[in-house]
Amino acid sequence: MQTLYQPHDSFLHRLNPLSKLLVALPQMALMLLASEPWTPLAFVTLISLTLLVLGRVKLGRFLRLLGPLLMLVLFFTALYPFLVRQSLVADTPLLWALGPVKLYQGGLYIALVTGVRILGVLISSLPFSLTTDSADFVRALVQQARLPYRIGYSTLAAFRFIPMLQSEMSVVHAAHRVRGVDSQPGWRGKLEQLRRSAVPLLTTAIRQAERTALAMDARAFGAHSHRTYFRRMRFSHWDWVYLLGYWALGALILLGLRSLGLLGPLHVLQIL
Amino acid sequence: MPIIEIRALTVKYARRKLAALNQLSLDVQQGETVLLLGPSGSGKSTLALTLNGLLPQAVGELREGQVRVTGLDTQEHSVADLAQQVGILFQDPDAQFATLKVEDEIVFGLENLGHDPAGMDARIQQVLTDVGVLALRDRPVSALSGGEKQRVALASLLAMQPEILVFDEPTANLDSMGTQQVFALLAELKSRGKHTLVLIEHKLDELMHLIDRVVVLNPQGGILADGPPRLVFDEHGPALQELGVWMPQVAVLAHELRRRGVELSLFPITLGEAVRAFRPWVANATPAAQQPARSSQAAPALEVKQLSFAYGHLQALQDVSVKINKGDFLAIVGANGAGKTTLAKHLMGIIPPPAGSIALHGEEFTSIPAKQLARRIGYVFQNPEHQFVTETVWDEVAYGLRVMQEPEDIIARKTQELLETFGLWRYAKANPFTLSYGEKRRLSVASMLALGQDVLILDEPTFGQDERNATALLDILRGLNQQGKTVIVITHDMRLVLENANRVVAMSAGKVLFDGAPAELAGMPQLLSDARLTLPPLARLSALLATEHPHLRNVLTMTDYIALSQ
Secondary structure (H helix, E strand, O other), X not given: OOOOXXXXXXXXXXXXXXXXXXXXXXXXXXXXXXXXXXXXXHHHHHHHHHHHHHOOOOHHHHHHHHHHHHHHHHHHHHXXXXXXXXXXXXXXXXXXXXOOEEEEHHHHHHHHHHHHHHHHHHHHOHHHHOOOOHXXXXXXXXXXXXXXXXXXXXXXXXXXXXXXXXXHXXXXXXXXXXXXXXXXXXXXXXXXXXXXXXXHHHHHHHHHHHHHHHHHHOOOOOOOOOOOOOOOOOOOHXXXXXXXXXXXXXXXXXXXXXXXXXXXXXXXXXXX | OOOEEEEEEEEEOOOOOOOOEEEEEEEEOOOOEEEEEOOOOOOHHHHHHHHOOHHHHOOOEEEEEEEXXXXXXXXXOOHHHHOOOEEEEOOOOOOOOOOOEHHHHHHHHHHXXXXXXXXXXXXXXXXXXXXXOHHHOOOEXXXXXXXXXXXXXXHHHHOOOOOEEEEEOOOOOOOHHHHHHHHHHHHHHHHHOOOEEEEEOOOOOOOHHHOOEEEEEOOOOOEEEEEOHHHHHHHHHHHHHHHOOOOOHHHHHHHHHHHOOOOOOOOOXXXXXXHHHHHHHHHHOOOOOOOOOOOOOOOEEEEEEEEEEEEOOEEEEEEEEEEEEOOOEEEEEOOOOOOXXXXXXXXXXXXXXXXXXXXXXXXEHHHOOHHHHHHHXXXXXXXXXXXXXXXXXXXXXXXXXXXXXXXXXXXHHHHHHHHHHOOOHHHOOOOHHHOOHHHHHHHHHHHHHOOXXXXXXXXXXXXXXXHHHHHHHHHHHHHHXXXXXXXXXXXXXXXXXHHHOOEEEEEEOOEEEEEEOHHHHHOOHHHHHHOOOOOOHHHHHHHHHOOOOHHHOOOOOHHHHHHHHO
């Protein structure tokens, strides 16, 4: 499956996937809860530095990844002020109006905050996803997080089905077009098309899954409740250093923002 | 004591009326190399699955009898225990991987068995070296070629150190280069002499020197013949041909000649033997008068001009120009990734060609509406299931006619005609997905012909079929071609090309390397190897004989050889 992961040797690459995940998840929550732009902005900077320095991600690749995310955020920010409930912002200065369409300063501010928060959530996952091999992640889940290995490895095997099904899907559509199948407009046509492609796709998927299951059984998969691991994942002192260091730094940032009076309230309803 | 002992084995699958294997008994001695043959559906793969206990422990039902491998009863020992005695290499290289990386794949079985990780590194080195792909250790499995995948899959079996290795059509999904790689590996395993090998395969000529014994299953799931290869093919040859069982081509030729009264000093089963056996006869045979090359009508049906195409950075077609004449039986050949399918997709408008690059009967391609195109060109996909859009065989054929809004009585007449021609009339009410593979193939061709298209494109038409089904389909295609239809096949099967096509286009890396008569291509060894093609056994036989008897140079197929004898 196409993932963002690129093999390389760096501090982040060598860390246990779980420590990277434990850094990313609370951060994402924080971004969702923030009500002002400063906290997300500070963390976006921290994450970018982490990626470039600790993950040794090349600046060019980082910018290429950031580009589309920024576009998305900009698009959202441009649209959002017009979607905000007007009664919330009607007491702020009116910046621009065209008939019933009005742009208030308050609306623009909320849009900016929301845009930065979305950017923060999206990029929070990058230190994990850019430097983590999916097989290592499964290994760490099984070895450290005590996920049953049958579930972990079955998921890994299922990963490989996604590109296969994607290419099957496009072949099936081409084949149906050649038969002169017209896709009818509207949801009925879409539904009909889905039904027609579903049978050949399911047939292939089930056949493939049966074969893979036999091949895995034939190599003693699931025979014993425990198995050994050639690649042992460890939660080393460096993982603790990263995890605790990052959290400490994050707390410092929040304290700093508060002493500057920039830290707003965190609340759940702010999400939307 | 035999290493494999099968006693009165009867196996049944749920929801099937007939037993897949029926009272079958078989002993295999340690170190033997056994070739397992039989018509499709005779239970070869089923038999393979019984050897490591997958049957009955994962699928199927063992009704009667007993299977023992290395003395272990497969019903009493777990698949995990048996996995250390028997390794099975399956046909689909993609479906047998459990992980994403070569190294992970090799240790997968050992980890499941709870082996000590300390010894695994040495084991990985060992088995990857044994199959000759040590350099691939850190690769993702998705980046391997078909031949490499099968090698890695075999290495992952060898890691568990089984004594018995079973190969279930390991080359069926590979092109000729991948096939060569797997065969070389088989030869090496055999020469090391550590394993007992059981082989299911139908490309036989290159394997016969490795085989100690041939076991042929009959359609009822019992044993039809069992013995040394020469004896089986000599004595049972006609019966095997009758059933559509693949045989070495040289053995088929020997039977054909014998039927025509030619005495051979030795019944040949390998190319080397065939050279010796046929040499005296060839010396006296005179070649038939060269048939005048079948001239196709000069008017081009399809003309491709300087077509280029890229998938992202990957250049799939580079400046391709081909003129396909009306009435041609044209083969487009080349290895996987040569650009054959991409070219064909342009010919059907699946990938829209740039304006001016393709003309159909002189008419600019891009100006023909899609519906019109479907009426004029038929395209049969490699996997017939992809094309099925209805729930009965009858509707499947009638579908295209309904789309074109033909009157009902014409639809009924044409549909019946086609179903009868293709031997599918008795399945008219069945669901297309319940047909056998060969029947599905025929149905996909029939449904493509309903509109009376005069150009038919087929992607790998003989893929995955037994001898009889493949021959039947090609007979139909030749018949259509003789009626004046233009037939284009995409294939890497050079036997199909030499036996049927009047023209061949060889592609490699998106470029056309050769465009001309098949016999001419057969005489260009350098070009064949550039395009990663291998000649079929009989063409190689004549190349060997031609060093002494130059008149054999143009004798390339069974038909050519038989013509020699008259």
